[in-house]
Amino acid sequence: MRRSSGTAPGRGRSRAANRSSSHGQFKETDGTAANNYNTLVQKIFGPMKTFERWDEPKASSAEAERQGERSPDKNDKNAGKGQGKDDDQWSVNCEDFNYELTVEDSDGRQNKKVKPLILKEGENLEISGKKFKLCSAMTGNYGFAEIIEEESKMPFYLHYETMVNSKKRKLKVGCQVHILAAAANRTHIIRLIQRGTDTSLHVRYFVTDAYGPTLSDLQSKRAYQKFTVGTATRLSIESLNAIEDLHAIGYVHRDIRPTSFIIGRGAFESQIYLINFGCVRKFRTKDGKIIPARSYAPFVSSVRYASRACHDRLECARKDDLESWLFMSVEFYHINILSWRSMSNLAEIRREKEAFMSERGARALRMDCLSLPPRLPSAVTEISSLRYETTPNYEALREIFKKHLETKSFKIRSKWDWISTTTAESMDNAARQATNLDPPKNN
Structure with a gap:
């Protein structure tokens, strides 16, 4: 992910090499519908990775401690148990999320004080060689923003977290959930399409399908x-x-x-x-x-x-x-x-x-x-x-x-209250026609 050449004046393109990997979990019983949608997404992000099996390396004790909200209580015999050796085996491989980023000043000295992330609505980003436009601003250490692929007009959500001055590591945990859900074919967790880091913007990110209101x-x-x-x-x-x-x-x-x-x-x-x-x-x-x-x-x-x-x-x-x-x-x-x-x-x-x-x-x-x-x-x-x-x-x-x-004589598959009154206003008409699929079925 990087700012593309269409960004605001004075903001150059990223010079850092960015790492990313693609993933997919779309496995409805309707194979034709799934193939149609996945074909469109693959044109934008490249081939989807199938989650059949994951090698799950052990994390360091320091990384295990970062999974909690606080340091273990020295007087608590059970504190941290299960969050260390055994528990780390349940962590998926998110090694492309760089959590040890240090920024160097012009004189070569290390500096972890980085200006807050501010990307304005309407700015252009480049992900996997494709151009996207921000539909909402990216500000703060953690959050998400809607992005639109300029050629297909398909919407996606970009979830991000700054790589410095951020202690919670929320995005990595969220990424693990998405990946494990994909591997287990769990249909109630939104699809993760791609993840990666951008060292020029000092963020790690992942991309999911766009979704509607809460x-x-x-x-x-x-x-x-x-x-x-x-x-x-x-x-x-x-x-x-x-x-x-x-x-x-x-x-x-x-x-x-x-x-x-x-x-x-x-x-x-x-x-x-x-x-x-x-x-x-x-x-x-x-x-x-x-x-x-x-x-x-x-x-x-x-x-x-x-x-x-x-x-x-x-x-x-x-x-x-x-x-x-x-x-x-x-x-x-x-x-x-x-x-x-x-x-x-x-x-x-x-x-x-x-x-x-x-x-x-x-x-x-x-x-x-x-x-x-x-x-x-x-x-x-x-x-x-x-x-x-x-x-x-x-x-x-x-x-x-x-x-x-x-x-009450209702059917389990009857229409929701909002089906007859809401429309997907933020989804482009062409994209809606291209993704005219049946809703995914539950396992």
Whole structure:
């Protein structure tokens, strides 16, 4: 990736050699549709790499420590266990992401103070020999921007992170999630097309397919900010499927909320994807062993949807993603259903969540909102019974919402609320015709 010759005056082309590698995960059952779309993408980025098998080298202990949010507690015997030797075997090969960049001044001295990244909307970039135009500015240490390929007018998202003055290494973790999801053919995680580094702009990046609005955006545009019962129930099921996809590759999300789920664009606006992997954490090693919990973990989720364990500063596990998922799911039926929505005191919010996650509280909630699944108390009981190391019964939770669909005489494949009202405005008409595919099917 580099600025192309069409950039603003005074900004030269990149002189540094940039490294990049291409990847793909598009494996729907409709082979013709997949081939049509992949052919278009390959014309832009080159051949897609098939993820059949990955060699996963061990990382250094320093790199393992960088995966956490803080240094291990010297008094905590379990701190860092599983995040070292065994856990590093679960890391994929992202060695083309250079994390040891140092910048030299004109006199040859090393200098890590680099000006903040600022690329303005409308600037031109060159990736894989193709020219792209920025549809939004790139600023700050971490983020994403929409880019348009100038010849085909096809949209993509460019996710980036500065290579200096950035301690979290969020992009590398996100890249690992995308790659492992591709290798496992997980369809609820957006496709990663290419990754690389640009030493002239001091950024590492990866490119994904463009996607549509978040579930939060879609709900805010609805009358009374609520979905129909059919859409609310199906969203609960599809978002659960997406969370299960992430858990299947050994990660917990730790920030489940409506803004972490998006829909596809154009022909893929029926597909739900999980995004925002900046807070993900590994919970098991490659051989399936559960990584021991730390005695203390930072609060990393949003206050409204954080699990009780997160409030208690305990290590989050799969059960906590599901607890956050349940808080989110009931809001699909009624935006003001969570009693702590307008609260700011963490202790009071924690007490309200404790009441919610009781069978009595769930029954009372169901009586207040009859559009909720009648078996909501069963979902609360199922999630509350889970422990840190327990594998959740995803199918039991799915059945609670599927039965609700049957009771309401809705079909699992009926149209979403937004299908008849939204259009892919940002997708060029020619690109829409070229990508006239059926939505990808779930495994």
